[in-house]
Amino acid sequence: MKSDTLIIAGRSYSSRLIVGTGKYPNPDIMRRAIEASGAAMVTVAVRRVDLSRRGGDAILDAIDPKTVTLLPNTAGCYNAEDAIRTARLAREAGLSDLIKLEVIGDEKTLFPDTEGLLQATRVLVKEGFVVLPYTNDDLVVARRLRDAGAAAVMPLAAPIGSGLGVQNPATLRLILEEIRDIPVIVDAGVGTASDAAVVMEMGADGVLMNTGIAGASDPVKMARAMRLAIEAGRLAYEAGRIPRKPYATASSPIDGSIRRE
Amino acid sequence: MKSDTLIIAGRSYSSRLIVGTGKYPNPDIMRRAIEASGAAMVTVAVRRVDLSRRGGDAILDAIDPKTVTLLPNTAGCYNAEDAIRTARLAREAGLSDLIKLEVIGDEKTLFPDTEGLLQATRVLVKEGFVVLPYTNDDLVVARRLRDAGAAAVMPLAAPIGSGLGVQNPATLRLILEEIRDIPVIVDAGVGTASDAAVVMEMGADGVLMNTGIAGASDPVKMARAMRLAIEAGRLAYEAGRIPRKPYATASSPIDGSIRRE
Amino acid sequence: MKSDTLIIAGRSYSSRLIVGTGKYPNPDIMRRAIEASGAAMVTVAVRRVDLSRRGGDAILDAIDPKTVTLLPNTAGCYNAEDAIRTARLAREAGLSDLIKLEVIGDEKTLFPDTEGLLQATRVLVKEGFVVLPYTNDDLVVARRLRDAGAAAVMPLAAPIGSGLGVQNPATLRLILEEIRDIPVIVDAGVGTASDAAVVMEMGADGVLMNTGIAGASDPVKMARAMRLAIEAGRLAYEAGRIPRKPYATASSPIDGSIRRE
Amino acid sequence: MKSDTLIIAGRSYSSRLIVGTGKYPNPDIMRRAIEASGAAMVTVAVRRVDLSRRGGDAILDAIDPKTVTLLPNTAGCYNAEDAIRTARLAREAGLSDLIKLEVIGDEKTLFPDTEGLLQATRVLVKEGFVVLPYTNDDLVVARRLRDAGAAAVMPLAAPIGSGLGVQNPATLRLILEEIRDIPVIVDAGVGTASDAAVVMEMGADGVLMNTGIAGASDPVKMARAMRLAIEAGRLAYEAGRIPRKPYATASSPIDGSIRRE
Amino acid sequence: MTVFLNGQEREAPDGVTVLGLLETMDVRPGRVAVEVNGAVVRRADYPRRGLADRDRVEVVHFVGGG
Amino acid sequence: MTVFLNGQEREAPDGVTVLGLLETMDVRPGRVAVEVNGAVVRRADYPRRGLADRDRVEVVHFVGGG
């Protein structure tokens, strides 16, 4: 069904929801939550193998890359160079050119360093990566990322893990109006189902989230809630909502009711 | 599934969504929208038979009271007396004691006259009605309706047909905290899917809407959106959302990332 | 100056700010805060004389009823009868027919019992009181209070002492549109200066507050802030603000700037 | 009085309000509005002399640079180079090294191009300018501007001329928390007095506005409103507001009221 | 005789019953409710409830509403 | 005799007036209001309004409030 299809760099994914794999209570809950979410793409981080703990390839034991597409990220990189190195390693470790590009500019908020992000995007696009940059809600930066060849732009709704929902609908709306040739995927800050629905109703092409699901009291149930919310939001966007009015409009007929004379 | 069950006056309904039957483009779209909504209860208005147009029982041709429960309303009544008369007629015309009680106090906003509402509730409860009063977000009134024997309280989110969504989450939350023995069903003002999800996430037992679906560009699609949104909101409520935080929390591990030395 | 004049029941007061006298750290700070607020009217409560503590007429030692008008309240009354008795005692203890009428319906929120409020208003208006009822943001109730002869209506912005500011601008705006022949004074819930300015910009005739000033870290400074904010809000209301626009409009000339060729 | 003093690059200004000089109905209203605003600094644009209209030095006829400090801007510049050239011309035309630096990245929103802004800031600081950059609400950019030697950072509240007020309090608050050694002056988007008060209550050091005053129905009255609002907001910030609470707290004593037995 | 049917003055045969009146209106009794002078008439009573001159009769049914 | 003064039982001289009662309490009559058995007593009547056994007397004044 068209409402559910997300196309990135010419490839179709059967869900508009991308989920992270961090911070779950245990691998089993993660696996069941991913399944309940219906996600076709999941993010993973790139980290040094822990030499003291032999084995421990937990993430690929829990997730079958044949059923979901892996989207490696460059989380934890604070400059373009580290992000580029991490992207190259991710490509070697994985199976595709997909990279969720993060160049972080601030430890407390994890807000992107947009200068570094643009720089890294330009390098990685030239190297053939399918770059999905995590950015802020700056329209000018979004346009430059697009012009630099990003395969999508992924503005934040709110700080990573904050659960605050869309903090500035006006700027997000401007990006959605402007960026029409590649997907706009809202990445970070979604705390609950309605936050996801709001984003989809604004016309976003998809939502990426991790903590909102993994940190819920019942991650599997929340994963299902998110899946339904994203479908609901997309359908509402397509269905064309009623205009907002300051006064009431009766839904029952005005005439013919019983009145004392 | 428990998440979807709404219990009113001891009887179970298979959906938390109640939909109106007014203002659809045509009966066929209405029928399909109701089906797509999954609603188990639909509202109808009570009006004088139009003597000039013979026949015309359209609503009961389009809706089969064996598959959905009819909930007659007293829309258009501006005082307790008219509402009481209308309720009695509705019971005679219909098949049950259910009544969606409206006593309107203002033509422009269709806000309830809570004095008249309390008065009519007291009378109708004594006559054996299952009274579902449309009220505002006044906690004191909600408690009195409950104490008067109402089978649910149905506070508005915003003016009828306005599509504004919950205008005062704080007062609605107070009602949800206080009224725990009978359902709280949010009635009126829901404009789009996320509005419905928000209400359910606050812990509402159900949502009643009409214009939000009937007035959408594609009512059938919006009906499905609302159904999913209500399920999503309820699941999110049950799943226990993450707390809101002013700063970020990383979803990928802090340590082990690649950094220049 | 006209912007600063509040007229109640035909009498002019030189400030649109009415302040309470409860909860100050000490009488001296209260006196200085009232002075800094510029208020021409202050509220007082009616309480039993404490027989164990001789003397203790503190409030009238700190406030000179010749320089500010006393507005006794019926705070703490949970039914019309208590409020009526308290109003009668207040008239005897004081110098005027002014009464700030409170009939409380809930201990946790201190929301008004609007049924009892209407009842008490009707009785006290007949006895010649100048009734200023503390009410909620229910338009229908506001109109009935006006029709019952109230000298003003005083809807809350938010719960007493909560400091939340206007919780539902839409309903407050409806009251301000409807009630034009008597003052609308927003009573309760103002937490800081901008909250007061917002209310005045919406067209309120005045603001009544207590905790927002008395509970601030520096009550005297906050009193001055509130005075200025109320003047600012009123002036902005009279000055006619610019319309809100989704996009930018340059404030410098478009043409004639220096550009590379 | 300390509350009213704004210090930029070691120099004190007697008001926290900076006003623009564009878009007034006529020079006389502009002059009176500036006076009513109490501003000690006013912005001007740099534009080509109109060779067809001889004379026409209107702005310096209306404003006496001895009584208010001129702050030339680089409005209309869409890249660092144009902004730098304009700044140099402004210094030659004027009397000081002050420059309000704008590098615009989008015509519809007039949002800044933060890459170009950083670049121009670095150049102009080296040339001895006192750079006041108009920026967005990006914390990472704000910190870099500071580190590049900007004399203040001037994040927008909303698009220039939009009158929307602070669109993202969370991000503005983060900037105010982080940038403590130079002033944070909110530039653009203030529509009415309460918008200005809100910004000052958050701890901003000043506000720069133009359209909010010049475009009001009565600019002189609105100028006065803005002056008072900024004082009120600053005083409230210093006075320490009460905490927000979800429930009520009585302002009159709990005990000793009259109750039926 | 004259009855006020849904607010309109109408001629009706002397002593007509509620059921008789509904039949002259082509209304199916199973889907309406009837009030005479402000009091509901139970459906079972339609055949025997006679009307008097100047009675106010309301005949209502369900229509679409919210 | 016994009166209930602000809810507390108190002994008072037989036939004491409101004014007399206030004086025993050290209360300045000018700043209080008095209710006896639910009805307000006007200030001018304090000297002549006598109290009876088991009367309920309320003596109130203004305190700080919002």
Added chain:
Amino acid sequence: MTVFLNGQEREAPDGVTVLGLLETMDVRPGRVAVEVNGAVVRRADYPRRGLADRDRVEVVHFVGGG
């Protein structure tokens, strides 16, 4: 010779100075700033800074702006 003054082509006497050009424009030198070929000319240099054929000259001043 020809100069480009504020983007417009203009005839000017050979070897005219910035000051000379401003005078032909009736512009008071004290309130403007001048750029020749992208570089600012200091006010003190107006009398001696000569212009050459096809020079691009910008003459700007302050106008109302925000």
Added chain:
Amino acid sequence: MTVFLNGQEREAPDGVTVLGLLETMDVRPGRVAVEVNGAVVRRADYPRRGLADRDRVEVVHFVGGG
């Protein structure tokens, strides 16, 4: 010789290959990526890419992340 493996100094046999190093670590080569002195080593090259003294080697893999 000494290599810096994931930031830690380690002894390694002279001339060891990337594959050899991974084997001493008990790491399955199919699930990791390797960087030597800042440059990625393709998986096919692990058996023949020899390491030198003081080489900086990074061995990474996928872990849970958002």
